[in-house]
Each structure stands twice: as structure tokens, then as C-alpha cells.
Amino acid sequence: MNNDSKLRIIPLGGLEQIGMNMTVFETKDSILVVDCGLSFPDDEMLGIDLVIPDITYLKENADKIKGIVITHGHEDHIGAIPYVLKEVKAPIYATKLTMGLIEAKLKEHNMLEIVTRKVVKFGQIISLSDFRVEFIKTNHSIADATAFAIYTPVGTIIHTGDFKIDYTPVYGEPIDLQRFGELGKKGVLALMSDSTNAAKTGFTMSERTVGRTFDNIFAENTTRRIIIATFASNVDRVQQIINSACKYNRKVVVEGRSMVNIINVAGELGYLNIPDGTLIETEQMKNYTDEQIVLITTGSQGESMAALSRMAASLHRKVTIMPGDLVVFSSTPIPGNEKSVSRVINELAMKGAKVIFQEAHVSGHACEEELKLIYALTKPKYAIPVHGEYRHLMANRDIAEAMGVNKENTFIMSTGDVLELDEESGAITGKVQAGPVFVDGLGVGDVGNIVLRDRQNLAENGIIIVVLTFEKYTNNLLAGPDIVTRGFVYVRESESLIEETRTIVMDALEQCQSKNITDWSRIKATVKDSIADYLWKNLKRSPVILPIITEVE
DSSP, X not given: OOGGGSEEEEEEESBSBSSOOEEEEEOSSOEEEEOOOOXXXXXXXXXXXXXXXXXHHHHHTGGGEEEEEOSOOOHHHHTTHXXXXXXXXXXXXXXXXXXXXXXXXXXXXXXXXXXXEEEOOTTOXXXXXXXXXXXXXXXXXXXXXXXXXXXXXXXXXXXXXXXXXXXXXXXXXXXOHHHHHHHHHHOOSEEEOBOTTTTSOSOOOOXXXXXXXXXXXXXXXXXXXXXXXXXXXXXXXXXXXXXXXHHTTOEEEEESHHHXXXXXXXXXXXXXXXXXXXXXXXXXXXXXXXXXXXXXXXXTTOOTTSHHHHHHTTOOSSOOOOTTOEEEEOSOOOTTXXXXXXXXXXXXXXXXXXXXXXXXXXXXXXXXXXXXXXXHHHOXXXXXXXXXXXXXXXXXXXXXXXXXXXXXXXXXXXXXXXXXXOSSOEEEEXXXXXXXXXXXXXXXXXXXXXXXXXXXXHHHHOEEEEEEEEETTTOOEEEEEEEEEESSOOGGGOHHHHHHHHHHHHHHHHHHHHTTOOOHHHHHHHHHHHHHHHHXXXXXXXXXXXXXXXXXX
């Protein structure tokens, strides 16, 4: 069988990390893209706003792209859409709520007119050249999540998207397990399943259990103002908070731009049921007593710019944390965010707030037993764990093997790997360009690792600028060296150090003159090296050194 008839699966993101999900399915003539997400910067990425996948491979094969299908409306699955669609043209297919959230994004980027969009219902199959894609109902921490059965020339691939098995979801129907079983009977070539909670035993609790927890919290804290932080996109969670608020006669205030956006979209599309008169503006809070109010806010992950962090740090313009407030974290920290979350909790505690952190959350991802059930129903020949850090992917691989998938048929992939599959065999055969692209303000990809390294260096060691003025033609020093520092030492208290540095510069210039060096770049390099040596020997510091030469006639 020649390579042209093989299916190529290429993850451009979503492996080795939680976030930035994007996978390419490719035949000889067609490309199908599943998801188009972003991830958020970590502490080392100074000044970076967002991180999106490198889509060089898609740009090189733009004429083959038949469509982008989206599993659900979380940022790590839809956040990169505006950036990607500025570079390549492709229609987007998604369920109703997911499309509502995508449209809100495209509107922000003034792209609504130029992007072809189609809302798909569960059970519907769309044809995209060599691919047919069936949307299958699943449950997750946002409504309208879907899995895909992707019918390809070599067989059926099932991609679960982010999912859990919830028999009593807050909104809509339970996951369509029957359809997974029917596909399993017909034969599934490969299962690509969510690995986020693969290392956790047992089952994930139903989202509905959180509603009972909220009822208890409201019942036990009738005299306090209640502030609940959760993910903006967890519409079912917001619904349960609103249910409890109505039951206990509290008005609801929504804080945080993403929370307001999502509640508007979900409300308009009928995914949230908010009785009239329940929501009030932040400014109206003063007309009510503490026990009449519940605030729903963003910032459950300790993000420095989110509403809750600003409240905790007394930077929020409209909401001040008061002694006696009850703050509920309705989420668990994403790996890596634990430090930021505990900082916010400490700041809240210092202001006299009571914090509930443990029990008001359930995950949106399948644990070990649910994954076993999906493997049992679909009986795939190949297992390709997706969505997770390396340890999560390994845990998912172990489950696949326990459920009868041959060891050599499970593939732990890295971003950019090319997996070639057909009915007989599968192998990772190469790599394409892939990795993170940094978005800083309006610039996409213009800040790379070298710029970040400079920012890190500036942040840690500061900068010294040496200004020299030469006479044209003769290269005599007319003015300077003037030395300006920022973030290195406090100049007024370090005059002797600055003087010494000036002497070092003069020596370096004399050295250049004696060797008849007139080339500016060589003069700058000599000055830079001399200062660097001196500062390292005396202070063990390496600031960024920037010599500037000007010339006057």
C-alpha cells in the first residue's frame, strides 16, 4: 500500500501541556483541522498575552484545508481562531453555543463578515472532501461539547474532545454512549481520547452535585456577602449559582469581562435560565445589604488581571473585599497556577474574608473508569492519547493497554509529530514545524525566545546605556561618556561605581585609538566587553549594556 492512501495525523498543539489544542488530519488531497486553541503564558513569558500554535504547516498546505471542526467553546480550543483565520481561509463547523462564543471572538476582531460558519446539530454528518465528520453528544464543563467520528479513507477515527460521562447533566442530555457502542460494533480504527484526568481513579462526579454544595454554602452563610470565583466558560456552574441565589433571595452581580461576555451569549442562545430581576449592575450593589448579594467573578486561577485578584489586591474600582465576606473558589488550580491561587487566598484572608477552597468544584474531564468505558464501547485498533501533559498521556496509554489495545498500537505523540495510519499499520514517520507562537499586544510571532531572553535579563539585571559623541572624520571624543542606568543600581548612591565605569570606557576608547580602530561596531563591542568584565568581577552582575555613538560635524 503506498503512502498516498495513508492517513496522516499531526498534532500542532495540545500535547505535553494542557491547552493550545489543534490537530491536523491529512489525506493526499484534503486537510481537516480539529480545534484551534490557545494557551496562557507562564511566568517566564514576560509581557506575552497569549500563546497560539505555529501554523506554518497549514499555511504551506492552505489549498488542501477543507474545514475546521470545533469540539467545544473553551479558550484552549477556540482562542486561536481569529489569529489562524487571518492567515488561512477555512469554514468553521461547531455546535450552537460553541459557535455563539466563536462569533463573539470574530466580532472583536472585525472578522464576522469574512469567515464562513455553519452550526451543526448532534447526530449530523458533514462532508469535507475525503472526510465525513459526525458530531456526537458528550458532557463537559461547558454545554454543547461534542466528540467526532471522523470517517476517513482508511477507517473511522473517534476524537472525544474534552469530555466526561455525566448521567445527570445540568443542561441537556447525557453523553450519547449508545452511538459510541454502535461505532465500536462497526469497527473503530483509532481512538483519540482526553487524557487530562487519566491518572485519577474512579469516576468524575456529576456537575449537579456542585448545585447541592452551593445550596449548603448559601444556607450556612445567610448573613455574609458571597463571592464565587469560577471559570467564565462553565455555564452550568453559573446556572447553579443563579439557582441557589434565587432560592435564597439574593441578587446576582457578574464581574470580569469574559464572564459578562459568556453569560450574555449563553443567555441569548437559551443555555442559561436567569429569572427577570435576578441580575443587577455592580453600581446597584450599594442599594442592597450583604446578605442580599452574590457576586460571580473570574479569577479562580489567581490570574493577576482577573477581577478576583484585583479585588484581593485592593485594585478593583467597584468592589472592595470586606471582613466577613465569603469567597468560594469553584475550581481547582490548573497545574502551575497553585502559587498564584494561594497568593490570592492569603490576600483575601488578610482582608478578613472567609475562604472556601475545597469542595465546590467537580472536574469536566473523564477519570480512569470513564475512559475504560469509552475504550470498551469503541474497541479501537489504535490508541492515541491527546489533551494532556506527558504523565497524563502515559496514564491514558496504560488504560488503553489494560483494555486490550496492543502495546505497539498505542502512540504517545509530541507536538509536530506525523503519525501515518492505515488498516494494517501505524508509525510516527517524521516531524513538521510546530511549537508556540507568542502574541504580544497586536504583534503575533514578532516576539521570539531571544526577545524573551532579553526581557528576562532586563528584568533580572537592568540596563546600562553609554552615550558617546564623536567628531566626524577625526573620531575625537567631544562629549561623554554619559552613563544612564535603569534597574541596575540607584545612581545617587553609586556615584563611585558610575565614575569607575566611565574610566573603564575611556580606557577602552584609548585602546581602540591606539590600534586605529574606527569601525563603530568594533568600538561598541570593546566598550561593552570592558564594562561587562568590570561589573562581573566587582558585582557578579551582568546587566544589558547598550553603547550609543553619535557623530557631530
